Amino acid sequence: MHNKSIAELSQGLASGDFSSIELTRAYLERIETHNAGLNALISVTAEEAMAAAQLADQTRQAGNAGPLTGVPLVYKDIFCTDGVKTSCGSKILDNFIAPYDATVVAKCKTAGMPMLGKANMDEFAMGSSNETSFYGPVKNPWDTETVPGGSSGGSAALVAARLTPIATGTDTGGSIRQPAALCGITGLKPTYGRVSRYGMVAFASSLDQAGPMARSAEDAAWLLNVMAGFDEHDSTSVEREVPDYTAHLNTDLQGLKIGLPKEYFGEGLDAEVGRVVDAAIRQYQQMGAELMEISLPNSHLSVPTYYVVAPAECSSNLSRFDGVRFGYRCEDPQDLEDLYKRSRGEGFGAEVKRRIMIGTYALSAGYYDAYYLKAQQLRQLISDDFKRAFEKVDVIMGPTAPDVAFKLGAKASDPVSMYLSDIYTIATNLAGLPGMSIPAGFVAGNKGDMPVGLQIIGNYFDESRLLNVAHQFQLSTNWHQRVPEGFE
Amino acid sequence: MSLGKEDIEKIAHLARLGINDADVPGYVRNLSDILGLVEQMSAVETSGVTPMAHPLDARQRLRADEVTEINQREQLQANAPQVEAGLFLVPQVIE
Numbered sequence: 001m002h003n004k005s006i007a008e009l010s011q012g013l014a015s016g017d018f019s020s021i022e023l024t025r026a027y028l029e030r031i032e033t034h035n036a037g038l039n040a041l042i043s044v045t046a047e048e049a050m051a052a053a054q055l056a057d058q059t060r061q062a063g064n065a066g067p068l069t070g071v072p073l074v075y076k077d078i079f080c081t082d083g084v085k086t087s088c089g090s091k092i093l094d095n096f097i098a099p100y101d102a103t104v105v106a107k108c109k110t111a112g113m114p115m116l117g118k119a120n121m122d123e124f125a126m127g128s129s130n131e132t133s134f135y136g137p138v139k140n141p142w143d144t145e146t147v148p149g150g151s152s153g154g155s156a157a158l159v160a161a162r163l164t165p166i167a168t169g170t171d172t173g174g175s176i177r178q179p180a181a182l183c184g185i186t187g188l189k190p191t192y193g194r195v196s197r198y199g200m201v202a203f204a205s206s207l208d209q210a211g212p213m214a215r216s217a218e219d220a221a222w223l224l225n226v227m228a229g230f231d232e233h234d235s236t237s238v239e240r241e242v243p244d245y246t247a248h249l250n251t252d253l254q255g256l257k258i259g260l261p262k263e264y265f266g267e268g269l270d271a272e273v274g275r276v277v278d279a280a281i282r283q284y285q286q287m288g289a290e291l292m293e294i295s296l297p298n299s300h301l302s303v304p305t306y307y308v309v310a311p312a313e314c315s316s317n318l319s320r321f322d323g324v325r326f327g328y329r330c331e332d333p334q335d336l337e338d339l340y341k342r343s344r345g346e347g348f349g350a351e352v353k354r355r356i357m358i359g360t361y362a363l364s365a366g367y368y369d370a371y372y373l374k375a376q377q378l379r380q381l382i383s384d385d386f387k388r389a390f391e392k393v394d395v396i397m398g399p400t401a402p403d404v405a406f407k408l409g410a411k412a413s414d415p416v417s418m419y420l421s422d423i424y425t426i427a428t429n430l431a432g433l434p435g436m437s438i439p440a441g442f443v444a445g446n447k448g449d450m451p452v453g454l455q456i457i458g459n460y461f462d463e464s465r466l467l468n469v470a471h472q473f474q475l476s477t478n479w480h481q482r483v484p485e486g487f488e
Numbered sequence: 489m490s491l492g493k494e495d496i497e498k499i500a501h502l503a504r505l506g507i508n509d510a511d512v513p514g515y516v517r518n519l520s521d522i523l524g525l526v527e528q529m530s531a532v533e534t535s536g537v538t539p540m541a542h543p544l545d546a547r548q549r550l551r552a553d554e555v556t557e558i559n560q561r562e563q564l565q566a567n568a569p570q571v572e573a574g575l576f577l578v579p580q581v582i583e
Binding site for chain 1: 491495496499500502503504505506507508511514515518519521522523524525526527528529530532534537538539540541542543544548549551560563564566567568569570576578579580581
């Protein structure tokens with residue numbers, strides 16, 4: 001049952017081959033067997049899952065089932081889930097029971113999808129390896145001595161290990177696409193504003209966007225159909241009709257114009273990863289696509305720009321964690337300042353503190369113009385590069401990450417080297433564009449083959465085309481069907 | 489760009505972040521490294537470039553001035569560390 005696609009599960013539920021109760025129980029059993037070795041879940045919500053599965057089966061019997069009714073999923077633990085712990089990977093929210101559902105969660109509930117649990121993640125989504133989580137690192141199912149990527153590393157590991165059919169993730173600088181690449185799954189970061197941010201714990205509000213993490217583009221399209229849409233509770237949600245993302249999966253790619261930014265294939269890219277990405281791109285050429293070299297001349301400024309914009313917004317967003325209204329409070333505060341400082345000092349981990357401090361510095365008196373304003377100007381230049389490129393091409397392709405999954409601990413003491421893991425994904429968030437990562441092939445690692453991701457970037461609101469381009473590749477390759485050893 | 493011990497202490501105070509003395513040298517090093525990375529920005533001439541605050545040219549939506557939230561004080565305060573009579577308790581502020 002655990003190797004079926006979303007379409008096959010939907011079909012099996014509809015034809016009565018199995019019930020949602022049977023399906024959900026089968027996944028909970030797999031989680032029971034395999035999660036301990038991966039540490040990919042912060043909470044397993046077995047009771048909620050079985051109750052929702054029962055309800056889904058009743059809905060189906062009453063003739064009211066939709067395509068995903070009864071298909072279970074996992075949420076990254078950044079999404080508020082009514083009555084269930086929502087920790088965001090942090091000690092400061094370890095005792096937080098969300099009093100409401102995020103819009104994404106409410107939509108999945110309405111669609112009849114049982115929640116299996118809440119996925120581990122880098123603390124407040126700040127990290128590219130899942131090592132900043134208060135709950136300990138997630139292990140990559142392809143080699144448990146390596147990281148799964150981050151910040152949505154728990155979601156990626158769970159999908160790769162077949163412990164959930166599908167999961168949600170969020171992406172502020174690559175947090176869906178980079179772990180998708182490192183775990184060999186398909187992840188989509190939609191256009192900024194496409195999916196509601198309401199009830200998603202905020203990190204950098206002008207960059208954060210939620211999306212599906214799945215085994216295939218087709219699966220991702222099914223979940224995006226549920227997740228996307230206008231929400232009056234999110235002031236940056238876009239009022240725009242949601243197409244059926246499964247409708248154009250089968251369009252052929254004859255004449256598709258693919259832009260290859262020369263900056264994405266230069267220094268810093270691992271040679272073997274580069275070869276796998278090149279081979280995937282040549283495959284597109286054989287499928288009838290046209291390749292064009294393009295330039296994104298300001299792309300080298302993406303990481304520096306991001307590390308002003310994101311920390312500045314994070315320092316502001318995370319000021320709400322004050323030990324007064326919810327979350328962790330220190331023991332025996334002497335006075336109010338002591339309460340703030342120790343609650344935050346003890347509640348936040350090192351990476352979150354670093355980013356709060358960088359953001360506080362960048363926004364402090366006398367530095368605003370040199371840092372935040374300058375970064376916003378560069379953000380405009382980076383965005384303009386993409387605008388010019390999309391006048392000539394339909395999609396842009398390149399590597400998702402410069403290397404395959406690295407060893408646990410390898411970059412933990414050097415934040416800047418960790419930040420460079422997102423060198424190819426960050427610009428997309430700064431511009432607000434949609435981007436995907438799909439399995440492109442494998443390279444030999446220490447324990448066996450390690451997956452490589454191909455990144456596909458689209459124009460604003462062009463998710464249907466991204467999914468189409470990804471699906472066509474997956475019809476002619478089977479990289480996305482490989483399962484890590486021990487999880488077959 | 490490199491920061492000193494005093495800079496870290498000042499920034500931590502502005503952010504109301506308690507940090508241990510033993511961790512200060514690590515923050516000095518890491519934050520200086522990050523600012524070194526960020527420093528690449530200053531090499532680019534940006535006069536006349538409109539700062540981009542938001543990815544889409546979205547305008548702030550307005551809604552009718554109606555009551556849409558119901559009172560959920562008890563439910564919301566269930567997560568608070570210390571509450572009395574519907575109020576959040578903090579250490580005494582005024583002598």
